[in-house]
Amino acid sequence: MLTEQMDRVVVVLVRARNPNNIGAVARAMHDFGFRHLRVVNEYAVPFETARSAVDASEVLAGAEAYISVAEAVADCTLVVGTTAVGERALQHPLHTLADAGEKIGSAAAGGGRVAVLFGSEKTGLSNEELSHCHWLLTIPMADQIGIRHPSMNLGQAVAVCLYEMVRRKDSVVADAVDAAAGAGEVERLTALLGDVLEATGYTRRHPANSDEAQIRRLVLRMDLTASDVPVWMGILRQVLWRVRGG
Amino acid sequence: MLTEQMDRVVVVLVRARNPNNIGAVARAMHDFGFRHLRVVNEYAVPFETARSAVDASEVLAGAEAYISVAEAVADCTLVVGTTAVGERALQHPLHTLADAGEKIGSAAAGGGRVAVLFGSEKTGLSNEELSHCHWLLTIPMADQIGIRHPSMNLGQAVAVCLYEMVRRKDSVVADAVDAAAGAGEVERLTALLGDVLEATGYTRRHPANSDEAQIRRLVLRMDLTASDVPVWMGILRQVLWRVRGG
Numbered sequence: 001m002l003t004e005q006m007d008r009v010v011v012v013l014v015r016a017r018n019p020n021n022i023g024a025v026a027r028a029m030h031d032f033g034f035r036h037l038r039v040v041n042e043y044a045v046p047f048e049t050a051r052s053a054v055d056a057s058e059v060l061a062g063a064e065a066y067i068s069v070a071e072a073v074a075d076c077t078l079v080v081g082t083t084a085v086g087e088r089a090l091q092h093p094l095h096t097l098a099d100a101g102e103k104i105g106s107a108a109a110g111g112g113r114v115a116v117l118f119g120s121e122k123t124g125l126s127n128e129e130l131s132h133c134h135w136l137l138t139i140p141m142a143d144q145i146g147i148r149h150p151s152m153n154l155g156q157a158v159a160v161c162l163y164e165m166v167r168r169k170d171s172v173v174a175d176a177v178d179a180a181a182g183a184g185e186v187e188r189l190t191a192l193l194g195d196v197l198e199a200t201g202y203t204r205r206h207p208a209n210s211d212e213a214q215i216r217r218l219v220l221r222m223d224l225t226a227s228d229v230p231v232w233m234g235i236l237r238q239v240l241w242r243v244r245g246g
Numbered sequence: 247m248l249t250e251q252m253d254r255v256v257v258v259l260v261r262a263r264n265p266n267n268i269g270a271v272a273r274a275m276h277d278f279g280f281r282h283l284r285v286v287n288e289y290a291v292p293f294e295t296a297r298s299a300v301d302a303s304e305v306l307a308g309a310e311a312y313i314s315v316a317e318a319v320a321d322c323t324l325v326v327g328t329t330a331v332g333e334r335a336l337q338h339p340l341h342t343l344a345d346a347g348e349k350i351g352s353a354a355a356g357g358g359r360v361a362v363l364f365g366s367e368k369t370g371l372s373n374e375e376l377s378h379c380h381w382l383l384t385i386p387m388a389d390q391i392g393i394r395h396p397s398m399n400l401g402q403a404v405a406v407c408l409y410e411m412v413r414r415k416d417s418v419v420a421d422a423v424d425a426a427a428g429a430g431e432v433e434r435l436t437a438l439l440g441d442v443l444e445a446t447g448y449t450r451r452h453p454a455n456s457d458e459a460q461i462r463r464l465v466l467r468m469d470l471t472a473s474d475v476p477v478w479m480g481i482l483r484q485v486l487w488r489v490r491g492g
Contacts, residue, residue: 209477
């Protein structure tokens with residue numbers, strides 16, 4: 001999902017009670033790069049408490065308060081509810097999070113604003129609140145209990161949903177993987193290891209492990225990077241030098 | 247990921263300070279169906295406090311305490327660290343969470359036990375702790391700040407990682423490869439190689455290559471199979487015996 005699409009996604013917390021949870025949701029949004037948080041509550045205490053916390057994020061500073069779902073989603077072209085499977089008789093199409101992420105991405109790419117609703121910690125979204133939704137999403141969990149199982153933390157549920165949306169974006173990650181060692185280097189290391197086995201008496205004691213092909217396979221299985229070859233060469237040369245009376 | 251594979255994944259919290267975070271991690275594990283939690287800490291207070299919370303989960307009741315990373319991962323064939331991109335000079339291969347989920351699934355499908363390490367809330371994993379890891383994973387986030395940005399909540403980070411593992415419905419077919427060496431065996435080999443470097447004088451001549459973490463990473467990069475460990479142990483013991491005047 002591109003940044004301009006992420007800016008069309010609005011997280012809507014409906015009747016969240018715990019200020020810490022509202023703060024955790026805001027931080028998850030910040031971490032994944034989402035900016036628009038709306039809080040629907042008949043009374044303002046949890047939101048105001050969260051907003052006055054010393055570590056409140058920018059997302060929270062810019063969050064908007066509404067007193068109804070209808071108002072909170074009025075400018076959105078797609079409204080998605082989050083729910084537990086089997087929590088109630090579903091009157092909406094239900095999608096797993098992976099499918100939902102794709103549909104939300106398409107809607108945002110098409111220029112629409114998308115609201116994703118999360119219900120209260122205790123009761124989830126009510127039927128009235130769900131009635132504002134085009135369809136529902138559920139997070140695949142153990143026993144398919146869905147995201148509104150009491151033990152599913154609100155901040156974790158939001159974090160997982162946002163991760164699903166951003167993970168499609170091809171992210172560039174530093175490639176810390178070294179180039180593999182060339183066969184010539186492997187061969188030199190094999191020869192040197194053979195000398196060590198000979199000089200230390202290993203070959204005499206374990207002839208079955210010591211023929212050249214065995215040693216080469218042993219070295220090949222090290223799956224060496226080019227930069228590790230000189231380290232191992234140095235170690236083996238030092239062993240040889242010492243064994244030969246240096 | 248199948249249930250039997252999920253049972254081979256171990257979440258390891260290293261120096262977590264906040265009992266609430268330990269509890270949140272345990273609940274995320276419960277929600278997604280993971281059971282094995284290990285807590286590494288020099289002092290027991292955070293873990294004991296989390297475990298005595300009224301809402302402590304079954305996962306927490308079954309969690310195990312360790313005083314070192316080495317002990318906590320000794321029975322694991324793959325050890326994965328979590329880190330922020332750019333947090334420090336990376337000396338390990340780095341994978342995005344999506345790729346990491348696939349690799350972890352393959353390892354678990356192959357019968358190995360996989361440890362996923364999460365560092366402390368403030369500092370992440372230290373270089374010594376990272377030296378026990380085969381490779382690192384990072385969660386793609388805004389600004390590529392990675393999962394150990396101070397604002398990324400530990401419980402949320404674990405929830406997102408576990409979601410990535412369970413969202414793949416299709417089970418991964420085990421590759422017909424040799425069993426990987428356990429971390430305990432790698433640790434014994436690391437110690438023995440350290441003795442060899444010391445006894446041969448390598449340590450004195452190349453101190454920059456010879457600290458314990460460097461040697462451990464060198465051995466981990468060998469990507470040893472279980473059956474190669476005794477061969478290398480035999481070679482190094484022979485070297486030691488010879489160097490010490492046998």
